[in-house]
Amino acid sequence: MMTKIYSKTSSKLFERAQESIPGGVNSPVRAFKSVGGTPIFFKEAHGAYLYDEDGNRYIDLIASWGPMILGHSHPDVVEAITKQVNKATSFGAPTRLEIEMAELMKEMVPGLELVRMVNSGTEACMSAIRLARGYTGKNKFIKFTGCYHGHADPFLVKAGSGLATFDIQSVPGVTGGTAHDTLTAPFNDIQAVQQLIDQNPGEIAAVIIEPVAGNMGCVPPQPGFLEKLRILCDLYGIILIFDEVMTGFRLARGGAQERLGVKADLVTFGKVIGGGLPVGAFGGNRDIMSAVAPVGKVYQAGTLSGNPLAMTAGYTTLSILNQHPEIYLELDQKTKLLRDKIAQALEQNGWNFTTNLFGSMLSFHFDVEQVTNFEQASIQNQETFKKFFYHMLNQGIYLPPSAFESYFLSNALSLEDIEYISEAASTFTM
Numbered sequence: 198m199m200t201k202i203y204s205k206t207s208s209k210l211f212e213r214a215q216e217s218i219p220g221g222v223n224s225p226v227r228a229f230k231s232v233g234g235t236p237i238f239f240k241e242a243h244g245a246y247l248y249d250e251d252g253n254r255y256i257d258l259i260a261s262w263g264p265m266i267l268g269h270s271h272p273d274v275v276e277a278i279t280k281q282v283n284k285a286t287s288f289g290a291p292t293r294l295e296i297e298m299a300e301l302m303k304e305m306v307p308g309l310e311l312v313r314m315v316n317s318g319t320e321a322c323m324s325a326i327r328l329a330r331g332y333t334g335k336n337k338f339i340k341f342t343g344c345y346h347g348h349a350d351p352f353l354v355k356a357g358s359g360l361a362t363f364d365i366q367s368v369p370g371v372t373g374g375t376a377h378d379t380l381t382a383p384f385n386d387i388q389a390v391q392q393l394i395d396q397n398p399g400e401i402a403a404v405i406i407e408p409v410a411g412n413m414g415c416v417p418p419q420p421g422f423l424e425k426l427r428i429l430c431d432l433y434g435i436i437l438i439f440d441e442v443m444t445g446f447r448l449a450r451g452g453a454q455e456r457l458g459v460k461a462d463l464v465t466f467g468k469v470i471g472g473g474l475p476v477g478a479f480g481g482n483r484d485i486m487s488a489v490a491p492v493g494k495v496y497q498a499g500t501l502s503g504n505p506l507a508m509t510a511g512y513t514t515l516s517i518l519n520q521h522p523e524i525y526l527e528l529d530q531k532t533k534l535l536r537d538k539i540a541q542a543l544e545q546n547g548w549n550f551t552t553n554l555f556g557s558m559l560s561f562h563f564d565v566e567q568v569t570n571f572e573q574a575s576i577q578n579q580e581t582f583k584k585f586f587y588h589m590l591n592q593g594i595y596l597p598p599s600a601f602e603s604y605f606l607s608n609a610l611s612l613e614d615i616e617y618i619s620e621a622a623s624t625f626t627m
C-alpha cells in the first residue's frame with residue numbers, strides 16, 4: 198500500500214525534520230498520519246504540477262488547500278511579487294496597496310463595506326468572533342461539527358458545555374471556560390440550531406459556518422438550510438458569520454454568498470485571497486466593522502498585516518479572477534468532468550461510494566450512503582480511502598492525504614490531466 202515512486206530523499210528529509218520540528222511538519226495534516234507512510238517533500242511547482250525532492254512529478258488536486266486556484270507560479274503573480282520584492286517587503290505602516298486590495302474585495306464581494314487584513318484564516322475567524330462578541334455584548338457562539346475555523350481556542354471545542362461545567366480541558370490546552378461558550382450543532386440541522394438558541398436565550402453572539410463545508414470532505418448545504426439560518430439570526434439578533442476561507446473567491450468572485458444568494462453579516466477570508474502568500478481578512482458592513490479598533494473598542498492588530506508582498510500576490514490573483522469570471526465556469530466544468538470520470542471508473546470496478554461536489558470542490562467517500570454532515574463523513578471506509586490515495590499517488594496524482602478533506606482544483610488542470618487521472622482511477626480494483 199505504501200507509495201513506490203517517491204523514495205529516498207523524502208524519507209530522509211522526514212527523519213531529519215522530526216529531529217527539529219514536532220512530527221516533522223508545521224501543520225498536522227501534512228504528516229500523512231491518516232494515510233500512513235512518509236509525507237512527500239516538495240521543492241517546485243508549476244501550473245497543475247508539483248515536483249518533489251526526488252524529481253518526481255505529481256498532478257496536484259489540492260492546490261495548497263485552495264490558494265493556488267490559477268495554478269502554481271502563475272506568470273502574472275510571479276512578475277508582480279518579483280517587482281514588489283525589489284521595492285520593499287515590509288513597512289509596518291500604511292500603503293496604497295492595502296487600499297487597492299480592500300477596494301477590489303469590495304467590488305467582488307456582496308455587502309462588504311469595510312475589511313481588515315490579517316495573516317491567516319485562523320486570525321480572520323478568531324477576530325470575527327471577537328468582533329461579534331464585542332458588538333453584541335454576548336459571549337456564546339454556535340459552530341457546526343466538522344466545520345473548521347482555524348486553530349484558535351474557541352473553535353477547537355468538541356465536547357461542548359457538558360465537560361466545561363467541570364472546567365476540564367476536553368481538548369488539551371483549551372480551558373473549560375472557553376469551551377463553555379462554544380455551542381455545537383450538526384451541519385445541515387436547523388432544528389439543532391433552534392434548540393441551542395432556545396436553551397441559551399439572549400446569550401448567543403454569533404453563528405459561524407462554512408457555507409459549503411470543505412473540512413469533512415466537500416459537504417454542500419442542503420436547500421434552504423442557510424436561508425433558515427439567516428432568518429433565525431435576524432430573529433434573535435445573532436451575527437451570522439460565513440467562514441469563506443475556503444469558498445471565498447473560489448466558488449465565484451463573490452464566494453458562497455454570491456453563489457448561494459445568502460448574505461452573511463461578517464465574512465472571513467484566507468487561502469485564495471493571498472494567492473499563495475499568507476493572507477487572511479474579515480469584513481462586513483460599516484456599522485459592525487466600525488466596532489474594530491482604532492474606530493471602535495474591539496482590539497485587533499498585526500505587525501505584518503497588509504504586508505506589501507502578500508498584498509501584491511493577493512491583489513494580482515483576485516484581479517485575474519475579477520477580470521476573467523469565465524475561469525469559474527471552466528473550473529466548474531473540469532470538476533464535474535473529473536467527478537464523472539472517477540465515479541465511472543470506481544463504479545465499473547464495483548466500489549461502493551458517494552461523491553459530493555460544489556463548484557471546484559469535490560470529494561469521494563467509500564462505503565457510505567450519503568455525506569451531509571460530520572457523523573456520516575466519519576463512518577466512511579477510511580481503509581479503502583487510504584488504498585485509493587496510494588493507488589493514485591503511485592501514478593503521480595496528489596490527492597488530499599485524508600478522507601476528511603476536499604479536492605481543490607486549479608484552472609491549470611488540463612483535459613489531458615483529467616483523462617490521465619481517470620485512467621489511473623480505472624485500474625483501482627478490489
Ligand SMILES: *Cc1c(COP(=O)(O)O)cnc(C)c1O
Pocket residue numbers: 316317318319320322345346347348407411412440441442443467468477
Ligand atoms: C483553512 C481554513 C481556516 C484556517 O485558515 P489558516 O490560514 O490555515 O489559518 C479557517 N476556516 C476554513 C474554512 C478553512 O478552510
